[in-house]
Amino acid sequence: MAAPRKIEAEDLRLSYGAREVLHGISFHIEANEIFGIIGPAQSGKTSLLRCLNRTIEFTPGATTSGAIRVDGHDVRRLKNVYELRRRIGMVAPLPVGLPLSIYDNVAFAPRCAGLTSRSELDGLVEQCLRQAALWDEVKDRLDSLGTKLSGGQQQRLTIARALSHQPEILCLDEFSIAIDPVTTMRIEDVLKELRRSVTIILVTNLTQQARRLADRTMFLWNGEIIELSTNEVIFSDQPKDRRTYEYVNGIFG
Amino acid sequence: MAAERAMELLIKLCGFSAIVFVFGIFFFVLREGLPMLPRLTPGNFLFNFEWDPSASGSPKFGVGALLIGSVSVTVLAMVIAVPFGLGAAVFVSEFCGRKTKEILKIVIELLAAIPSVVWGFIGMSVLGPVITTVFHVPLGSNMFNGAVLLALMSVPIIVSIGEDSLKAVPDSYREAALALGATRWQTVYRVLLPAAKNGLLAAVLLGVGRAVGETMAVLMATGHSARIPHSIFDPVQTLTATIAAELGEARQGSDHYQVLFVIGVLLFAITFVVNLTADLVVKGIKRKSP
Amino acid sequence: MSAPAIAVSPVPFAQTRHARKKQRAERVARCFFGAMAGAMVIPLLLIVGYVVIKGAPAMSWEFFTANPRRGGAAGGIWPALVGTLYLIAISLCVSAPVGVLAAVYLNEYAKDNWFTRIVNLAVVNLAGVPSIVHGLFGLGAFVYAMHFGKSVLSAALTLSIMTLPVIIASTKEALAAVPLSFREACWNVGATRWQTIRRIVLPNSISGILTGVILQVSRAAGETAPVMLTGVATFKAIEGSGLFLYNPFSEQCMALSMHLFYIRTQASGVKEELSFAIAATLLGVVLLVNVTAILFRLFLRSHKKW
Numbered sequence: 057m058a059a060p061r062k063i064e065a066e067d068l069r070l071s072y073g074a075r076e077v078l079h080g081i082s083f084h085i086e087a088n089e090i091f092g093i094i095g096p097a098q099s100g101k102t103s104l105l106r107c108l109n110r111t112i113e114f115t116p117g118a119t120t121s122g123a124i125r126v127d128g129h130d131v132r133r134l135k136n137v138y139e140l141r142r143r144i145g146m147v148a149p150l151p152v153g154l155p156l157s158i159y160d161n162v163a164f165a166p167r168c169a170g171l172t173s174r175s176e177l178d179g180l181v182e183q184c185l186r187q188a189a190l191w192d193e194v195k196d197r198l199d200s201l202g203t204k205l206s207g208g209q210q211q212r213l214t215i216a217r218a219l220s221h222q223p224e225i226l227c228l229d230e231f232s233i234a235i236d237p238v239t240t241m242r243i244e245d246v247l248k249e250l251r252r253s254v255t256i257i258l259v260t261n262l263t264q265q266a267r268r269l270a271d272r273t274m275f276l277w278n279g280e281i282i283e284l285s286t287n288e289v290i291f292s293d294q295p296k297d298r299r300t301y302e303y304v305n306g307i308f309g
Numbered sequence: 310m311a312a313e314r315a316m317e318l319l320i321k322l323c324g325f326s327a328i329v330f331v332f333g334i335f336f337f338v339l340r341e342g343l344p345m346l347p348r349l350t351p352g353n354f355l356f357n358f359e360w361d362p363s364a365s366g367s368p369k370f371g372v373g374a375l376l377i378g379s380v381s382v383t384v385l386a387m388v389i390a391v392p393f394g395l396g397a398a399v400f401v402s403e404f405c406g407r408k409t410k411e412i413l414k415i416v417i418e419l420l421a422a423i424p425s426v427v428w429g430f431i432g433m434s435v436l437g438p439v440i441t442t443v444f445h446v447p448l449g450s451n452m453f454n455g456a457v458l459l460a461l462m463s464v465p466i467i468v469s470i471g472e473d474s475l476k477a478v479p480d481s482y483r484e485a486a487l488a489l490g491a492t493r494w495q496t497v498y499r500v501l502l503p504a505a506k507n508g509l510l511a512a513v514l515l516g517v518g519r520a521v522g523e524t525m526a527v528l529m530a531t532g533h534s535a536r537i538p539h540s541i542f543d544p545v546q547t548l549t550a551t552i553a554a555e556l557g558e559a560r561q562g563s564d565h566y567q568v569l570f571v572i573g574v575l576l577f578a579i580t581f582v583v584n585l586t587a588d589l590v591v592k593g594i595k596r597k598s599p
Numbered sequence: 600m601s602a603p604a605i606a607v608s609p610v611p612f613a614q615t616r617h618a619r620k621k622q623r624a625e626r627v628a629r630c631f632f633g634a635m636a637g638a639m640v641i642p643l644l645l646i647v648g649y650v651v652i653k654g655a656p657a658m659s660w661e662f663f664t665a666n667p668r669r670g671g672a673a674g675g676i677w678p679a680l681v682g683t684l685y686l687i688a689i690s691l692c693v694s695a696p697v698g699v700l701a702a703v704y705l706n707e708y709a710k711d712n713w714f715t716r717i718v719n720l721a722v723v724n725l726a727g728v729p730s731i732v733h734g735l736f737g738l739g740a741f742v743y744a745m746h747f748g749k750s751v752l753s754a755a756l757t758l759s760i761m762t763l764p765v766i767i768a769s770t771k772e773a774l775a776a777v778p779l780s781f782r783e784a785c786w787n788v789g790a791t792r793w794q795t796i797r798r799i800v801l802p803n804s805i806s807g808i809l810t811g812v813i814l815q816v817s818r819a820a821g822e823t824a825p826v827m828l829t830g831v832a833t834f835k836a837i838e839g840s841g842l843f844l845y846n847p848f849s850e851q852c853m854a855l856s857m858h859l860f861y862i863r864t865q866a867s868g869v870k871e872e873l874s875f876a877i878a879a880t881l882l883g884v885v886l887l888v889n890v891t892a893i894l895f896r897l898f899l900r901s902h903k904k905w
Contacts, residue, residue, distance in 0.1 A: 146787040152784040154784055155781065155904040164788065165790070169789065313792075313794075317793065323704060324700075327718055327763070328717060331725045337735075341738070393635050405633075423885065424822065425730070426857075427859070427882055429863075433864075461642065497628075522727070523730075553731050553824055556734075557827075557828070
């Protein structure tokens with residue numbers, strides 16, 4: 057029997073109260089690929105990510121049905137939801153620096169998981185900050201407040217935090233909104249490195265970014281999958297669906 | 310995970326405790342007064358104006374005069390407090406500079422912090438002599454004295470909630486009025502007060518709740534005499550003061566003791582209704598505001 | 600044809616009579632409302648000043664540290680100060696933790712259902728209960744039903760029930776001031792609800808929580824009705840020193856608030872300046888605690904972490 061796909065969604069439905077936002081979608085994501093998700097605003101992209109790490113549960117009135125599986129196990133049936141969230145790194149669109157020092161920001165997740173050794177934390181913090189392309193800027197002021205950094209720096213801090221618990225799956229939700237193009241490129245290079253050990257889901261409004269980085273891309277619109285193909289197909293002149301072409305080329309969206 | 314569950318349970322218990330205490334208050338107060346309850350009809354309790362519980366032979370448990378005492382001193386207090394309180398709220402919210410606003414708000418907070426026994430003392434030792442000299446009445450401790458004290462005690466609540474509800478009126482209303490050439494006063498009178506009337510009503514209700522429930526100040530400054538007053542300078546006796554003054558002497562379990570607890574239940578019910586109404590009025594605004 | 604409602608001046612933007620009338624009305628209004636506000640400030644200052652001035656002569660070292668004499672009608676107020684301190688300390692030990700955790704429940708855990716709405720309603724109503732009814736409750740529940748008798752413990756517990764709802768309300772406000780985005784960032788990295796609360800939410804709201812608790816301390820210090828029925832005596836001298844001056848389960852104590860009440864309404868042959876001195880002391884304690892809380896709040900506002 058073939059090994060289970062890394063991530064698999066089967067007829068996933070999500071409703072906020074009476075309003076359905078995901079209409080029974082099914083897709084799969086392979087291990088160690090960069091999977092892009094593109095689509096206009098309010099399509100359900102962020103909601104989909106929140107179903108994956110079950111932070112959807114914090115929204116009152118949200119109900120899900122169908123299955124969403126990681127390594128073959130339905131995430132909704134997992135007993136230890138915190139361990140699930142540690143296996144998935146989540147980078148939200150709006151940068152959030154916790155009101156702690158920069159060091160403590162990155163050490164927060166490992167400490168919650170039980171890691172206390174100072175030397176190990178030091179190494180982890182440096183590694184994550186380097187990967188987030190932030191180390192050089194903050195290495196001399198690791199105990200200054202995370203909330204006092206600029207927007208772009210806070211976003212990179214969020215990325216470092218997402219990496220700090222060494223996730224197998226990394227979800228980036230429009231990570232480059234608050235970051236300048238040069239830094240974005242640096243982080244994209246890091247992502248290309250990371251994919252060797254991590255499965256990456258890249259939700260982005262910038263179709264060019266998906267084009268650069270992803271192996272396969274899914275076009276999600278109004279809670280439905282319009283098309284899911286390899287990048288060669290999706291970004292070509294002849295994608296499977298006419299609407300994909302129109303969205304990618306800016307005719308709507 | 311177990312520690313997390315234990316903490317969560319402890320937290321939930323504490324949250325539940327608030328309900329337990331409110332019902333607990335009602336329960337324990339009712340419990341002590343319960344035996345007396347069937348014997349008290351509206352006729353011989355609420356509308357009876359003779360309060361003479363320690364009369365041997367046939368003690369009278371008519372709280373009518375006490376109710377009138379509580380109501381009259383509260384109403385008079387509100388007559389004083391509402392105009393000053395709302396006026397001050399308007400001033401703080403619309404007419405005043407930032408520095409003055411900070412200072413005024415601190416003063417109001419300090420005014421609210423003065424304990425009621427100190428107010429009672431002030432009523433007896435400071436206001437009383439002033440009243441007898443200025444108004445030429447024999448007794449300084451009377452309804453008027455108590456009402457002035459209650460007014461000073463309720464004004465902070467009226468000002469702070471009143472100011473909150475004026476602040477809640479969107480600036481667009483003010484800007485629109487000013488653009489039409491209205492002065493600040495006209496804006497307040499024609500636009501803001503009507504728009505904030507729910508919140509201002511709630512502010513007054515909460516002030517009333519505070520005044521009705523007040524004990525020490527009225528005990529000390531109203532003259533404490535269970536008779537129907539004929540002028541504002543007559544002494545009165547409130548429900549609250551009656552309990553405070555007489556419970557010490559009433560033997561535990563006696564009729565007098567139990568009636569005092571029933572009065573406690575009555576007070577609880579009155580303030581419950583007043584506060585509930587105020588809360589609903591405030592919720593009404595919160596739902597309506599954009 | 601009638602004249603236009605607004606006078607049109609031949610020179611544009613010049614002061615018309617109408618405009619000048621409006622400005623005068625505006626000034627009058629400002630003065631009027633200012634006077635309303637002033638009507639609160641001035642009595643406060645006058646009263647506090649008068650009480651302090653009349654009481655100052657009696658406020659000697661002996662006044663603060665000696666036991667009362669003649670059944671409380673003369674002498675010092677040391678036991679009353681100590682008793683008040685005990686009452687506050689014991690009542691805080693109950694109301695602070697229970698209040699803070701109840702607020703944590705309401706703000707962090709409670710779902711938006713009918714149960715939560717009832718709890719919130721209960722808190723609001725608990726806050727509005729008259730102080731004498733709290734005294735009745737203390738009498739019925741702690742003194743009699745739980746057989747603690749008239750004691751420091753009964754009085755302190757009555758005070759804690761009285762201060763509980765406001766501690767809950769102000770703690771809730773402090774917790775709600777911590778942005779949701781912080782909590783979401785913690786959940787995303789796998790922190791549990793309690794870890795999030797313990798490491799981020801509580802440390803960043805502790806200042807607001809403390810302010811609320813401090814303000815309730817001053818309220819507990821000043822209240823008479825809840826404690827006069829449940830465990831405060833009009834006269835009880837203290838001999839000796841040390842930490843455990845009372846057995847809270849069996850002994851009563853004096854309290855500053857009750858002492859003022861007794862001196863002014865029941866004791867006879869009391870020197871007038873003595874009663875003013877006690878009033879001034881109580882006023883001083885309460886105002887001092889409140890001013891501390893206000894300064895603390897101002898200090899915090901300038902040291903915000905986000």
